[in-house]
Amino acid sequence: MRNTFVNALCDLAEQDERVWLLCGDLGYSVLERFSSRFPRRYINVGVAEQNMVGVAAGLALSGKVVFIYSIANFPVMRCLEQLRNDVCYHNLSVKTVAVGAGLPYGTHGYTHHGIEDIAVMRTLPNMTVVAPGDPVETRLATAALLAHEGPGYLRLGKGGEPTIHQSAPDFQLGQALTLREGDDVAIIATGAILAEAVKAADLLAAQGIRAGVLSMPTIQPLDTAAVLRVAERSPLVVTVEEHRPVGGLGSAVAETLACAPGPHARLLTCGVTISPSVVGSGAYLRERNGLDAAHLAQRIAQALVGAPSAQPVR
Amino acid sequence: MASVSKATQKKAGAETTTQRSTREFARDVRARALQMVHRASASHIGSSLSMTDLLAVLYGGGILRVDPARPDWPERDRFILSKGHAAAAGYATLAEAGFFPIEWLDTYCQDGSKLPGHLTRGVPGVELSTGSLGHGLPVGAGMALAARADGSPARVFVLLSDGELDEGSNWEAILFAAHHGLENLVAIVDYNKIQSFGSVAEVMRLDPLAEKWRAFGWACREIDGHDHAAIAEALSVVPHEPGKPTAIVAHTIKGKGVSFMEDQLAWHYKSPNDEQLAQALAELEQEKPQ
Numbered sequence: 001m002r003n004t005f006v007n008a009l010c011d012l013a014e015q016d017e018r019v020w021l022l023c024g025d026l027g028y029s030v031l032e033r034f035s036s037r038f039p040r041r042y043i044n045v046g047v048a049e050q051n052m053v054g055v056a057a058g059l060a061l062s063g064k065v066v067f068i069y070s071i072a073n074f075p076v077m078r079c080l081e082q083l084r085n086d087v088c089y090h091n092l093s094v095k096t097v098a099v100g101a102g103l104p105y106g107t108h109g110y111t112h113h114g115i116e117d118i119a120v121m122r123t124l125p126n127m128t129v130v131a132p133g134d135p136v137e138t139r140l141a142t143a144a145l146l147a148h149e150g151p152g153y154l155r156l157g158k159g160g161e162p163t164i165h166q167s168a169p170d171f172q173l174g175q176a177l178t179l180r181e182g183d184d185v186a187i188i189a190t191g192a193i194l195a196e197a198v199k200a201a202d203l204l205a206a207q208g209i210r211a212g213v214l215s216m217p218t219i220q221p222l223d224t225a226a227v228l229r230v231a232e233r234s235p236l237v238v239t240v241e242e243h244r245p246v247g248g249l250g251s252a253v254a255e256t257l258a259c260a261p262g263p264h265a266r267l268l269t270c271g272v273t274i275s276p277s278v279v280g281s282g283a284y285l286r287e288r289n290g291l292d293a294a295h296l297a298q299r300i301a302q303a304l305v306g307a308p309s310a311q312p313v314r
Numbered sequence: 315m316a317s318v319s320k321a322t323q324k325k326a327g328a329e330t331t332t333q334r335s336t337r338e339f340a341r342d343v344r345a346r347a348l349q350m351v352h353r354a355s356a357s358h359i360g361s362s363l364s365m366t367d368l369l370a371v372l373y374g375g376g377i378l379r380v381d382p383a384r385p386d387w388p389e390r391d392r393f394i395l396s397k398g399h400a401a402a403a404g405y406a407t408l409a410e411a412g413f414f415p416i417e418w419l420d421t422y423c424q425d426g427s428k429l430p431g432h433l434t435r436g437v438p439g440v441e442l443s444t445g446s447l448g449h450g451l452p453v454g455a456g457m458a459l460a461a462r463a464d465g466s467p468a469r470v471f472v473l474l475s476d477g478e479l480d481e482g483s484n485w486e487a488i489l490f491a492a493h494h495g496l497e498n499l500v501a502i503v504d505y506n507k508i509q510s511f512g513s514v515a516e517v518m519r520l521d522p523l524a525e526k527w528r529a530f531g532w533a534c535r536e537i538d539g540h541d542h543a544a545i546a547e548a549l550s551v552v553p554h555e556p557g558k559p560t561a562i563v564a565h566t567i568k569g570k571g572v573s574f575m576e577d578q579l580a581w582h583y584k585s586p587n588d589e590q591l592a593q594a595l596a597e598l599e600q601e602k603p604q
């Protein structure tokens with residue numbers, strides 16, 4: 001995803017002189033293709049995220065569209081007040097890009113796990129929060145965020161994510177993308193975990209369970225119409241995210257359902273729930289959180305028969 | 315108070331006549347700020363009074379290349395009041411400089427007002443909403459960078475408090491501005507030696523402050539922040555050294571201009587009552603050339 005992003009940004013910067021890229025001394029072997037082509041619109045600000053956001057805001061107040069790049073929590077939490085006051089309060093076109101959000105930096109440990117970032121970012125005024133599900137969505141989301149005036153957050157995996165969309169979908173900020181039709185259960189996934197959700201749907205199909213799959217690349221503003229549509233047709237809605245369910249997609253969907261007139265589907269939220277002290281690779285941590293395809297399929301099948309054990313594996 | 319409104323009338327009708335001296339400008343801003351915090355029972359008057367002479371020279375002395383008729387003029391100089399809590403003098407300065415009607419000042423901190431207690435963008439002449447400390451210098455550095463990239467003659471002036479320099483974000487920006495040689499950036503420290511809880515020396519020592527700026531790669535000069543000639547001299551030609559950003563450590567007195575407020579921590583919080591306001595305005599009046 002990070003390579004797709006940088007390639008997309010290079011193409012966009014070729015057309016649009018306003019595009020700048022700042023990084024917080026991270027992105028080695030990734031950002032060079034931008035910095036070598038657009039050296040006057042690229043700055044490594046050093047290990048200083050607060051200043052990175054402030055400088056980006058100053059550039060944006062002078063007419064630039066500024067992408068700021070770092071990994072996991074660093075461009076979100078270390079500089080949260082700068083995002084809130086300097087960027088969101090002023091409604092500036094500064095786009096925060098976090099690479100390796102979720103669990104891909106697994107063995108680096110909890111300091112490098114971006115699993116509360118959606119919760120934080122979606123509370124900020126004017127902020128558009130986007131977590132693409134595959135490289136195709138990443139490319140489209142990068143262009144859409146550039147075209148959108150105002151703050152944005154692009155939450156990316158790391159690298160090597162499989163391509164889900166065989167052709168370019170009609171990508172619009174704030175709109176869900178339907179990947180599979182099926183009314184026995186509606187799976188809504190955001191971010192790079194989308195691949196596991198699609199595989200889980202395949203596993204469920206083999207058991208005769210027809211699972212619909214929605215990719216929800218935009219979490220703020222949420223496509224509430226799509227959520228309500230599938231919640232009307234299916235008895236169970238399942239959210240899947242590489243993030244804590246608290247404040248993330250799970251909460252966003254729960255807020256939507258709770259405010260809608262009933263009756264509507266039950267909700268199963270699947271996200272990161274285990275202790276921050278568990279050590280392991282991204283794949284291992286996905287499994288431990290019940291977020292790999294096999295566990296997801298199992299949890300969904302159990303939830304459909306009303307089994308109480310539908311909560312995360314520990 | 316009557317004499318202050320007379321000063322307003324004089325000013326309003328005086329656009330075609332002689333320009334006020336920066337001393338008069340400062341006295342008017344001080345009087346306005348006192349009336350504003352009095353009416354609103356607002357705090358931070360000491361912070362407003364300590365920096366008023368700096369603002370008077372910047373705006374009233376022709377240092378800033380700004381045009382109240384065109385607040386969005388792309389090549390204008392930018393001024394950021396990073397110590398946004400000193401909003402009373404900030405707004406009063408912009409009004410006195412002609413960015414918006416003087417009457418707006420009466421609404422300071424009132425329900426439904428355009429003028430909240432910390433300086434806020436959207437008010438003509440305000441470049442950045444501030445209030446949380448340590449935000450102005452990084453944003454100013456970004457503006458200076460943009461101006462240089464665009465070949466614009468715009469300069470960026472950022473006014474900081476001393477207590478604000480406790481924030482690490484400033485030192486990130488100080489490193490950055492020097493590294494990138496932002497010679498169109500000027501940081502002015504309103505060094506009144508008092509912060510929220512007591513003296514800077516007690517809470518978090520900054521000295522030797524000028525040496526710190528120099529060690530970080532800035533050209534730094536110390537001045538008396540109430541001496542208008544010294545302020546004008548320090549700010550009229552920047553950068554002081556080619557290739558370096560400029561820092562001015564302005565030694566000031568918190569509450570300057572009102573005897574019972576000078577150098578008193580309490581006036582970071584208190585608002586003058588009727589009697590205190592009258593006394594303060596009378597003291598300012600005495601300053602007037604006879």
Ligand SMILES: [Mg+2]
Nearest residue numbers: 476477508509
């Ligand atoms: Mg102070």
